[in-house]
Amino acid sequence: MENIFLADTMLGRLAKWLRIMGYDTHYQSFYGEGLITRLVDEGRMLLSRRRMLTNRFPKSLYIRSDHLEKQLQEIKDAGYLTHDRSKWFSRCLNCNVELEKIDIQKSSRKLPEYVQYQHDVVINFCPSCNRYFWKGSHREHMIKQLNEWGYG
Ligand SMILES: [Zn+2]
Structure with a gap:
């Protein structure tokens, strides 16, 4: 199944680049109570720089680096970047919906x-x-x- 992502508050730039590559990536600068749980329940994989948070969700990836290129590499190394370039620019960078x-x-x-x-x-x-x-x-x-x- 294709991966759909949920980027934590500190990962706005990463979210943008995942969208550029065509990945469905939910991102907000603030998540209210229970929202992350709800989005993970929808099937999204949580990407976060906070170990406390990723420890709570089996479907998550702790992002070690704060450098964009390395963050993408971490997701790739984990085997979650499976799109080919035909998907690039298929999604709105602002809204995350398919164009x-x-x-x-x-x-x-x-x-x-x-x-x-x-x-x-x-x-x-x-x-x-x-x-x-x-x-x-x-x-x-x-x-x-x-x-x-x-x-x-
Ligand atoms: Zn849009």
Whole structure:
């Protein structure tokens, strides 16, 4: 089964990069009473820098490093990074929901002008925050970074 994650409060950057790689990763800067338990019960694997917390949940991974690259490596070493790069950029980095692919030429959706003038034929749309995404220098930069880390 595909892993879905739950990133503890200190792991915001890690959560963002897991989303970039297409992993369903729940993240909040604050978790109220009982929320982590509920999310783990939903099947999420808890990622945390706090041993006290990971000790409470069998389905968890204690993250030792506070360096992003090493944190990803720890998850990879544990065998939990199983996606190939076809999943990269399939998820909204802000909302964690799966993006819809829109073919600009075939879509009946009324697209904003700045989107219609993009060179890409297929663009992504987030149904949660209603934003459009396409390939660009920002994405190129992230791909370069992932490749440098040895992914892809
Ligand atoms: Zn979104």
